[in-house]
Amino acid sequence: MSTSESIRRTLESVPSKFRGPGGAVAVVKDGELAGQHVWGYANLDARISITPTTIFPICSISKQMVCLVLTDLLQNDKDKAFEDALHKALHELLPQDLIANKDLTVERMVAMQSGLRDYWALTVLWGATPGGRFSIYQDAPKALKRLGGFHFAPGTEMSYCNSNFLVLGLAIEKATGQTLGDLLQSHLFGPAKMKTAALRPDTERLPAPLVGYEGSDENGYVAYQNRIEWAGDAGIQASLEDMVAYEKYIDRSSSRAHSAYQKNSQEPHYLDGSVANYGFGLARIEADGVTVVGHGGALAGFRLHRWYAADKRVSVVALLNSDMDSAEVASYVLRNVAGLPAKEQPKDSPNETKVEWTGYYLDEEANLAISVLHGEPGELLIYYAGDEDKVKITDSTKASSKGMTVSFEDGKLSINRLQEGRKFTASPLAPSESPSDSNDAVCTGSYRSEDIDSTFHCTGSGDMLYGAFDGYLGQGPAHLMKHIGKDVWWLACQRSLDAPAPGNWTVVFHRGEDGKTMEGATIGCWLARNVKYVKKD
Template identity: 25%
Template sequence: MLAVPVSAGAAFSVESPVAAYSAAELAPTALAPSVLAPSALPPSASNGAFVELTPEVAARLDTAIQQVMREADVPGVMVSLSAPGKGTYVRSFGVADKATGAPMNPDLYMRIGSVTKTFTVTALLELVDQGKVGLDDTIDKYVDGVPNGDEITLRQLAGMRSGLFNYSADEGFYKAFTSDPDRPFTPQELLDYSFKHPVNFQPGAEFEYCNTNLILLGLVVEQEGGLPLNEYIQQNVIEPAGLRHTLFPVGAEFPSPHAHGYTNQTASGKVEDSTDWNPSWGWAAGAMISQLDDLHRWARILATGTLLTPETQAQRLITPPTTIPGAGYGLGIFNVQGWIGHNGSLPGYESLVVYMPEARATMIVMLNTDILHDGVEPSTLFGKAITQIVSPDHVYNLPVSPTPKT
């Protein structure tokens, strides 16, 4: 995948590699409801796939989360868990700003990386429902100059089966980004980094996670939706979903209060504060910003298809196997051991936004570093540690890729 924004550890996020820095404070900051009494829903509303979030379970979660923080040197993390009849767990640990020691808390804005893909593909699928685009249309109908453009369908782009080269794996892109992470990139510049390379395989032949696919889909949404992508998503996805603290920035803007992010995706390889870096290089694949409560709401909307017709949502949730054991990938959405959603990573931030239909359970993890630990995304480490406790029959895990791509 890549050095600056694509990692070998978690095949589905926009980005990131490894290093370590000083350990974070681990005292939990008290927050929104920690462990609430189970809801009034009858026990039948949820089954044994997800445990009751009792005080004893909460204590185990606190310990497991703090252990991952220590081992992976994560500055700060916030976690939200819930299921009908099982209760709610919301916690944050560590610091949002290493310089001041300001505590992490669940009201902070965070960059969400590849979770952006779920919004872009939802926008595309809304256009499918409106009859403005077809999933089996080829991309050359909308964008000129795409290698194999007369064969690659929108479905293959959304499902990561196009064969196009990932622009964020291009050495020229890496050099341009790390030498000036504040610079803006246009969608066409990103495509140019990709299109100078030969295709990796014929359309539909394989699965390969690729940010180039989403840049193309973003252009389709703009063309057929009649608005800039950020405005279309705001009006047709964010607002209908009732998300009040989610946005698609056009530059480096970052609402306050927000957590500082820390990365080693730098020209020197040293850890830097990446909070105000321009995320335009991720655009439709990874530029968005959100907050814990909004993502908790979005996870359910995404997995249940509230904004789409049942027919289109059913197509979205067809998740053929990938190169990752136990993981399938559909249309801008994955299924990892029964958890449906997406992860996200870009310099300084990671997120995990998933929903398990079997138990109607939601899990959100947000943290302020993307530095790998032993080749694995820290969001994956948290997801695994948490689900080993709350859903032992459905443990979230994205194993390290045996042959990382650079």
């Protein structure tokens, strides 16, 4: 079978393997379009099909494109005028106690090593209502002034944070006196021949006929209307034809000395010199000895992904108007096209090992709860950073995956999250008596965080508590809370302004010296940790 025929068959098999409303995939090989396939509907109700020119919101894939503009501006900044203006703009946009930290640099921001909290996660604590409006030029500057302190020291680890690219996008506009959309057009879309790509911040105004859908085969698909604005972090929209042109441009640029992409795709590092895997809007992973660089994007009703294997000169783009895992689609195509080994299949005799240390733990430095449960035979499910991570049990005290190692010793967990450069220990949350039978009921009341300008209301009784937040974005909905240990609760948040939602927030209540009254609480999720609240009543 010829290479072109193999690519065609692979692409045409995608709709059956990854069922949903519709999508578009393409392969660029050796700098040329090797194949593309579109299927399904841009609008199910109107029965309008997806085409190669249908425009999608590419969401966080935008970050690498903004970084190309940023690097291009810096490389052509002979008299340092742009760099000086950029730093001045950052000083105007961020709180002074944050920007004064010498390790908070542009390089740390684009590497997700800034230590800033993610503003989309914090919108929950600022009282946002799911489906509500969020304005780039009205709400975003207020968000940047309410980030609070760092949740880790800049340059020491990595945590995904849209605040980095929000502030950089606004700062670039201030420094140049031009809109980010115009800069993208002149520095990238024009040179790359991306004919219909544009920065369109308002997600409520998608170019017709595209509609985003939530749901599944089992439960059906429902159209979802987003109402948020974003720019530097996720605001670009592009068609499959635009993305093919982009991949051709990247292939040309990757080997050209001193090009913006050549610089941006270099291996990033932490402050101590150790290797990181994210920089300039590009994530790096190793797939069977092949380095793949790319990024995904997500918004309620949409999932997008692109990978580029520079050594093999192969790019894959996947654009979906549903919540299906686009990374799985892109990986499936890449493995087949680039000749990588198929995913390892379960052995005929699965590992039946079980461990005795399942349960709840607390990362006391980050104040984040951890759940450890058995999954499939020989597997653990670990919830910590907003999603369940699957790790394989290697013996009675250890488990691991490509992204994480876990060990149990002296009654504590030791976890190394390889992709984020974070190592920590976690103590078990000893089961306490039911809140309805103890004085845990004194958790109820109102709590205030001056750092981020947020009020937390805890209501209910016994095992059924609720948490709600007020802030500059309004009065948010009540969220259900689950008791997981003495003075530690999970607050479930599966829907927020953005997608994906933060998931479970950890609420750690703090008692006074009498051991009975509550004096405060620390609330956080992976994207926004250690927010301190003081009890008001």
